[in-house]
Amino acid sequence: MPSTGARTMEKRLSNDSRQNDPSREEQYVLEARSVTAGYGTKTILRDLDLRIRPGEIYALLGANGAGKTTTLSLFLGFLAPGRGEVRVDGCDPVAQPGQARQRLAYIPENVALYEHLTARENVAYLLDLAGQAENGAAIGTALAGAGLDAAAHDRRVSGFSKGMRQKVAIALASMRKVPALLLDEPTSGLDPQATVEFNRLLDLLRAQGTGILMVTHDLLSAADVADRIGFLDAGSLREEVAASGADRFDVRALHRRYGGQIA
């Protein structure tokens, strides 16, 4: 069970005070303010507060059913909050779904691509739908930048592994140059080498200024790449820890507290 002691509260207060300090006037690319949401009569998220800055990787961890994927659905506009506000780079994803989705990219746990198309054609098609026509050479550069072998660029994706599909999705996300990226269990099913490679790609996107929200079970991978980690429990953010500064997180301590819940 997670500690609810003074140490946890101190960290939360420390983070909250930094985020809520009016003198900083920070812009958030992804923001959920006191959000309560659910499906039908079932409430999944309770009073959730989440803020992600440009160029920040935020890992949201939690057990199955804690509300991680529901949080992503909120930002995608697939689910309307019952209470509270959700913003994607200042846009309301329910009232302005088109504008909000133009400002974010989404990579699901199992990247769904068009099996009858090649990697290059998939990226071109999805870019086109996002209102951004690019030539094949630029797409090839992005695919190569995402680590996909040149030989695979013009192969149909039906034979691609999960890692290769993720590289296509990363190439798409990097070309869209959106301020926010949502990742759903990005490293589940990836071998350690592919996970390291994936984290390298996230670093590149972070360097471009993209704010990234990843929901995951993988504490070690999250600790490796994230700037901040939030622990979701029964729809509420139980604790938030940062990767640097005085409140830098201790993976071993986190694993001791949450390992049983999130693994």
Place this chain on the structure above:
Amino acid sequence: MSAATRIAREEWRYLLRDRAAVLSLLLLTVLTLLAAFNAYEHQHNVNAERAHYQAEANHAFESQPDRHPHRMVHFGHFLFRPLNPLAAFDPGIDGFTGNTLFLEGHRQNSANFGDVRQHSLLLRFGQMTPAFVLQVLAPLLLVFFGHAGVARERESGTLRTLLAQGVRSRELVMGK
């Protein structure tokens, strides 16, 4: 290019790469050609048959001995309506209204010998004409492909990917 047009183009490319779709289109084309040939033969035979009986009726009428015109009117005369050239494409209501008229004095007879008298109401679905293929089978195929196009996006998980690019549900359905 609008999202709906782009989706339609992509769907077309999918159908061209999909063997089942190409095969269906090929079968539909062959069926249309066969139906056109069958309808032409049918019309040719029907017209020949009606012309034959019309000649017989004319002969019987003209072979009558000299009579008073009023009696000739009571004797009556058969008319066999020839098929319109367009009936090869779609026979219309010919099978239901009948094709033979008996003209006689003082009475206004309706047409007789509609094909429907000898068949059930399913007659309309039994005529292999280009109209049947294009009006019934082709739209059925379009409905199947349109429905399969949307269902495929949902089942393969690409629906969320599409929506996440800012595509609206209405544009997706229109494109399909």
